Amino acid sequence: MTDTSQPTKAPRSQWWDVWDQFKTHKGAVIGATFFLFVVLAVTFGQYLWTIDATYLDIRARNQGPNWGHPFGTDQMGRDLFAQMLQGGRTSIAVGLSAMILSLVLGTFVGVVAGYFKKLDGILMRLTDLFLALPLLPLLLVIIMLFRDPLRNAFGPETGIFILIVSVIGITSWMPTARIVRGDVLALKEREFVLSARSIGTGPRHMIFRHILPNVMSPIMVSATLGIANAIITESALSFLGLGFPSDFPTWGRLLNDSVVYMQQYPERVMWPGMAISLTVLAVNYMGDGLRDALDPRIRGR
Amino acid sequence: MLTFTIRRLILAVPTLLFISLVIFLLLQLAPGDPMAQVPLTVPPEVKERMREALGLGQPIHIQYIKWLRQLFIIEPQVLFDHFFGTGFAEGKLRVISWQWRGPVMDVVVQRLPQTLLVVGLAYVVGVLIAIPIGIYSAYKQYSFFDQAGTFISMVGYSVPPFFSGVVVIVIFAVGLGWFPSIYDTTLVVNSWDTFIIQLKQMVMPVMVLALQTTAQISRFMRASMLDNLNQDYVRTARAKGLTEKTVVLAHVLRNSMIPVVTVIALGVPGIFGGAIITEQVFKVNGIGQLLITAIQANDLPTVQTITFLFAVLIVLFNLIADILYGVLDPRIRYD
Numbered sequence: 001m002t003d004t005s006q007p008t009k010a011p012r013s014q015w016w017d018v019w020d021q022f023k024t025h026k027g028a029v030i031g032a033t034f035f036l037f038v039v040l041a042v043t044f045g046q047y048l049w050t051i052d053a054t055y056l057d058i059r060a061r062n063q064g065p066n067w068g069h070p071f072g073t074d075q076m077g078r079d080l081f082a083q084m085l086q087g088g089r090t091s092i093a094v095g096l097s098a099m100i101l102s103l104v105l106g107t108f109v110g111v112v113a114g115y116f117k118k119l120d121g122i123l124m125r126l127t128d129l130f131l132a133l134p135l136l137p138l139l140l141v142i143i144m145l146f147r148d149p150l151r152n153a154f155g156p157e158t159g160i161f162i163l164i165v166s167v168i169g170i171t172s173w174m175p176t177a178r179i180v181r182g183d184v185l186a187l188k189e190r191e192f193v194l195s196a197r198s199i200g201t202g203p204r205h206m207i208f209r210h211i212l213p214n215v216m217s218p219i220m221v222s223a224t225l226g227i228a229n230a231i232i233t234e235s236a237l238s239f240l241g242l243g244f245p246s247d248f249p250t251w252g253r254l255l256n257d258s259v260v261y262m263q264q265y266p267e268r269v270m271w272p273g274m275a276i277s278l279t280v281l282a283v284n285y286m287g288d289g290l291r292d293a294l295d296p297r298i299r300g301r
Numbered sequence: 302m303l304t305f306t307i308r309r310l311i312l313a314v315p316t317l318l319f320i321s322l323v324i325f326l327l328l329q330l331a332p333g334d335p336m337a338q339v340p341l342t343v344p345p346e347v348k349e350r351m352r353e354a355l356g357l358g359q360p361i362h363i364q365y366i367k368w369l370r371q372l373f374i375i376e377p378q379v380l381f382d383h384f385f386g387t388g389f390a391e392g393k394l395r396v397i398s399w400q401w402r403g404p405v406m407d408v409v410v411q412r413l414p415q416t417l418l419v420v421g422l423a424y425v426v427g428v429l430i431a432i433p434i435g436i437y438s439a440y441k442q443y444s445f446f447d448q449a450g451t452f453i454s455m456v457g458y459s460v461p462p463f464f465s466g467v468v469v470i471v472i473f474a475v476g477l478g479w480f481p482s483i484y485d486t487t488l489v490v491n492s493w494d495t496f497i498i499q500l501k502q503m504v505m506p507v508m509v510l511a512l513q514t515t516a517q518i519s520r521f522m523r524a525s526m527l528d529n530l531n532q533d534y535v536r537t538a539r540a541k542g543l544t545e546k547t548v549v550l551a552h553v554l555r556n557s558m559i560p561v562v563t564v565i566a567l568g569v570p571g572i573f574g575g576a577i578i579t580e581q582v583f584k585v586n587g588i589g590q591l592l593i594t595a596i597q598a599n600d601l602p603t604v605q606t607i608t609f610l611f612a613v614l615i616v617l618f619n620l621i622a623d624i625l626y627g628v629l630d631p632r633i634r635y636d
Binding site: 027128129132133134135136137138140141142144145228232235236239240242252255259262263266269270273276277280281284285288 | 316319320323324327328330455456458459460461463464467468470471475476570574575577578581592593596597604607608611612614615616619
């Protein structure tokens with residue numbers, strides 16, 4: 001009788017269960033594949049498609065899609081496909097960096113507020129105040145104010161990159177902080193935290209070893225939503241003319257530039273617009289699937 | 302309930318003060334100088350007096366308090382005077398724009414109707430479409446309608462208005478020629494024909510904004526309905542022999558509307574923010590467009606006032622959402 005109680009399967013990490021559940025969500029798998037494809041395309045595309053995005057070929061201007069220029073050329077004869085690749089690199093880089101910044105801020109505030117009771121009141125009031133700020137107007141104002149000083153300090157492209165990433169990060173950490181705080185508060189009452197404390201675990205060890213790994217799921221879901229939000233915000237800023245300089249393509253910038261020509265060349269609006277929308281759609285689907293996969297109540301059913 | 306409301310009202314005051322401080326301090330860092338366009342031939346001491354006349358020479362905290370006084374006391378007095386014909390605000394200094402040297406609020410009041418008409422109508426249309434979609438999607442979960450509805454709301458959620466706006470312009474204005482691509486705010490509606498023109502030019506901006514609203518609200522409505530459809534009281538209602546229509550539309554819907562109503566209230570300030578972009582796409586000269594031009598012209602008082610108005614909207618609708626939640630759901634009244 002005793003030998004039948006041997007485990008028949010090797011123990012699996014919970015992340016395998018999450019992956020199994022994630023695979024059943026068709027939209028999420030397609031979304032994740034598409035997002036991975038876009039990331040790979042904009043990272044390595046310039047090595048395969050070697051036309052320089054800023055090269056002016058004035059004789060080949062305003063061309064429709066053809067074999068030499070699959071997406072056509074713009075009014076200065078720049079190859080739109082190369083511009084889309086380079087623009088995508090900026091847009092995705094802004095999206096990922098702003099997401100990481102907002103996650104780090106949000107997780108920090110959430111964990112500190114949830115774990116240290118004394119700081120909870122102050123930090124949550126601060127979060128509420130930030131949530132009451134009108135974000136889009138403030139973003140526009142901040143960029144208008146700090147664009148020139150940062151440009152002078154770090155050069156036109158890096159300066160704007162730092163500015164946009166930090167501004168989006170600073171204005172989007174609040175939902176993450178709230179969710180993480182709630183989870184930390186619930187975790188603190190669990191037995192394993194009590195037992196860890198009983199063997200003399202200090203706060204730092206407790207947070208990094210026991211609390212943080214257990215709040216990974218809401219953080220990952222906020223991460224995907226954060227990418228989508230950051231890409232849209234960056235494009236909106238570029239669209240309003242308050243983003244990157246005009247010779248430096250991003251998807252929002254390309255969309256803004258092509259709106260002037262939408263009567264003559266409507267397809268030019270489509271490339272960057274579709275790129276933004278499809279990427280955001282893919283990321284949102286990925287987030288949906290991830291939320292389902294990370295929810296233990298749904299998983300395994 | 303009353304104490305709860307009063308407590309929330311009192312809490313709103315420090316929030317507004319904090320936001321006004323943030324907006325004020327941020328704009329004090331502005332590198333732009335309103336004296337930049339004064340000719341070089343004007344002697345420096347005259348320039349200095351002009352700066353003082355604009356209130357720029359004083360220390361920051363005095364400027365802040367003066368601005369607060371203008372914002373919280375004088376401007377409401379002007380509004381009061383306007384409605385009741387009294388003279389409280391006579392001779393007092395209002396918030397003056399650096400662009401057109403007139404009171405900011407006068408122009409804001411001129412621009413507000415355009416924004417309210419387009420944004421308000423879009424929100425109402427969006428909510429009215431979203432609620433039935435949400436109800437039906439949840440009731441027929443995993444049906445074809447639900448799958449299609451979820452997909453479309455996901456698309457509407459992901460496509461930014463500066464792209465969907467351009468797409469509808471390309472299709473309906475450039476391609477089909479049904480609607481004008483530029484919103485004409487000088488149009489006066491005084492006959493049937495002008496009314497039709499007004500309707501035509503409103504269709505596209507309303508459509509674009511309503512798509513976003515519909516996407517968000519229908520997702521909430523569906524989730525909320527699904528939460529309630531599996532509850533015990535629904536089984537009880539069915540067991541009593543109530544018709545399916547009564548169960549869904551009277552019992553489940555009423556309970557599902559509680560979170561949705563607060564989401565609707567919370568979404569109102571957000572849609573004003575989104576209108577900044579939509580107004581830019583369709584060239585509606587509303588309040589968002591005023592903000593963008595003021596930012597480009599370095600007109601600090603206008604930027605401050607409009608940003609603060611947006612903040613007031615957010616605080617106000619948060620308050621409304623909180624109170625509505627208490628009114629609708631007796632379980633979470635705090636007293």
